[in-house]
Structures are given as structure tokens and as C-alpha cells.
Amino acid sequence: MRNVTLRQLRCFAAASRLGSFAKAAEELHLTPPAVSMQIKELEGQVGLPLFDRSGRSVSLTVTGEYLLVHARKILATLKDAEDTVARFRGLRSGRLVIGMVSTAEYFLPKLLARFRSEHPEIDIRLFVGNRETLVAALNDNECDLAVMGRPPKELATRAEPFAVHPLVVACPVDHALLAHGRLPPVALANQGFIVREPGSGTRAAMEQFFDDVRISPSVVMEMSSNETIKQAVMAGMGLGFLSLHTIGLELRSKRIAVLDIEGLPLVRRWHVVHTLAKTMSPLAEAFRYFILEHGEAHLAREFGDFAAEQAARQRAQQLS
DSSP states (O other): OTTOOHHHHHHHHHHHHHTOHHHHHHHHTOOHHHHHHHHHHHHHHHTSOOEEEETTEEEEOHHHHHHHHHHHHHHHHHHHHHHHHHHHHTTSSEEEEEEEEGGGGGTHHHHHHHHHHHSTTEEEEEEEEOHHHHHHHHHTTOOSEEEESSOOSSSOEEEEEEEEEEEEEEEOTTOGGGGGOSBOGGGGTTOEEEEEOTTOHHHHHHHHHHHHTTOOOEEEEEESOHHHHHHHHHTTSOEEEEEGGGSHHHHHTTSSEEOOBTTOSEEEEEEEEEETTSOOOHHHHHHHHHHHHHHHHHHHHHHHHHHHHHHHHHHHHHHO
8 A cells, every 4th residue: 555645545535424426526626537536546555445336325345444544544644734834834825624514504605705815825625514524524633623503522622602593493484373473382293394314403403492392393304405494394395493594595585484483593602613632723723713703793794684583572572
């Protein structure tokens, strides 16, 4: 394995994490044939297959699982070296790797665009996963920072809140419960819900809310995409427990509505997270400071009207 290259290891690690050569190619800004070639050459160096190929998806062989442990260590050591050198270069250039939960797709790219306008020579890599995926990426030193709602307890991390994160029950605009005004949580007992997959922070928050109010909702469908859940809700297939930050466009265009439920919105916080064991690069430090300074104001501009309306309803109920 003396001729193994870093590009081969990067392709291998990305394909392992994403379960797809095509997705790895998209993340690494390569073509799928280029990724396939890199992995084929790596398998030639190893002398054994690293993936079981089934259609468009791939999974690791036992050999692949063992090699992945060492590949991640090599890539993490290289990233630490890059970060150390970056401290001598300052903020003129460098690479910043940020992980985000899918719910953050609705606001984080705009913040990153503003940040990059201030540092045009930097290279930013952004990848999306559920909470479980991001915790693994932080643990394996695959990202500098992660943006998520519920910070990990499994790792020694520094998790700093930067904005409120309200979660609501979304419904079609013609749903019968909308005519009844404010409702107790028990009104949801017989409703069908379209929910996120296990490992999602939104799914965990929903389950905690229903545990607290002693309700077992009927799950009619499970999906890993907020966009697909919204489409299913608008089609009348069920209710959705979603972040308010994912439905701003649909609320403005009156294509989706929010039920007024006692105890909701469930207000959580957005966090920017990094591991304590990792020395942050100047770029990571700069973006951390940027999101802590500008994140809340940005979300207030984008979604403030709806969040304020929900908060006003809560206050009115408390005073009545």
C-alpha cells in the first residue's frame, strides 16, 4: 500500500460515509467515474474489495471497515496539519468544512455566502446529514464545525447557542382543526403524522414533546427529507412536526398552515458545535464568531414575522 494517495483515501472515506460513489463525487467536486477509478486503484493497492456494490448504493466489506478506521486517522492528521499551517497564513486562504443538519439548509447557505464575501479566497465545503451523522463526523474529525439543534452529549464538545429554533405542527391550509383555534395537545391523538427518520433531531424533539403530554401519535409515514414531508403535508397525507425555519416560503404563499397547539411552538436553540479535542483553524474561529454575531439577526429577518406571531399566541394564552 505504499502508493496509496490522499485523493484515493478522500474518495474512499466520502463514499463510505455517503453510501454512494455519485454522492461522493458531488461532495468532492469530481465526476462519478473519477471517484470509481480512485477507489478501484485503491482496491488494487489493497488487493481486496473494499465495497459491496448493489445498484447505485455501496456498502463496506469487512476489509473496507478496517481500512476506514485508518483512513480517517490519516485524513484527520492531515487536516490538523493544514489547520496548524493556516494559523501562520492567517485568513487569506484555507479550507473550512462545516456539517449541518438538513433543517439548517434553509438559512445557513445565506450566512455562508455573507461570510465568504468577506473572505473570497477560502474554500468552503458544506455537507448535510441528520444529527446522528454529524455527531459521527465530529467524532471522526471530518468537519471543523457543525450547526445543529440538539448538541451532542456523546462527545466532549463546545456547543454555543446563536438563535432560537421553534418547532411547530404543520398542516394543510384546509385542515379541519384550524377552525377550532387554540387546541390542547390531546387533539392530536387521533391525527396521522409524517415524521423524520430515527437519528434526526427534529424526530427526537417531537418524541420528547409527545412523551411530555402523554400522547402516542399515529405515524403514517417516515421520511428523511423535510421537503418531502412538506409536500406530503400539503397533499393532505398527514400532519408534520417541523421546524418553523423550514416552512417560511410555504407560510408566506399560504400553501401550508400551523396548528395552534398548547405548549407549541416548542422552542429550542440552534448551536454551533466543535470538539474540545480539536484545535480550531483561524477560519473555523472566524466563522464561529461570525455566526454567533450574525445568526440570530439573520433568522429574525428571514422568519421573524411567523415566530413573533406564534410567540404572541403563547403570551395571549398565558394571560387569558
